[in-house]
Amino acid sequence: MTDVRDRIETIVRDSDIVLFMKGTALFPQCGFSSRAVAILDHLGVAFQTVDVLQDPEIRQGIKDYSDWPTVPQLYVKGEFLGGSDIMMEMFEAGELKQLLDDKQVARA
């Protein structure tokens, strides 16, 4: 279990923005993941994706890591921000753009 935590820790620290999702940014395999990608695309930020369908260990591990039962999951500078509903709420309120500006994340 510690190994998975270490792997996830490394992944979320290696990029400013990491989205754990089902499928890829180009071919999302679930509506919620698709929505999460669309939001990040719209904000014009650079982001790394991890396809949990390709990695059963990460698929379970990420839920334990964040104490969050579903995918997608968004991490900004190593910090868990939430799932697609929270992303959408924050996006619509302008809070997501603000937060990403404040954290000075890399642009796409």
Added chain:
Amino acid sequence: MAMAADQIETLIRAGIPDARVEIVDLAGDGDHYEARVVAESFRGQPRVKQHQRVYDALGGRMGTELHALKLSTAAPE
């Protein structure tokens, strides 16, 4: 692998006693729901924490029995 809307509502209310819960069956298939949960005890809590409290109330069903729940949470205005 589906849950009834009133079962979801009952679980959320049991876990968050001060919650007002509205459930919408989005697709009419008993598997894709939207839940809006408003509770005074959410006040001052970050969104992640609010959502986690709802997921906790659902007791591990989220992501298994309950596949798609579009969730929004808030404290009363």
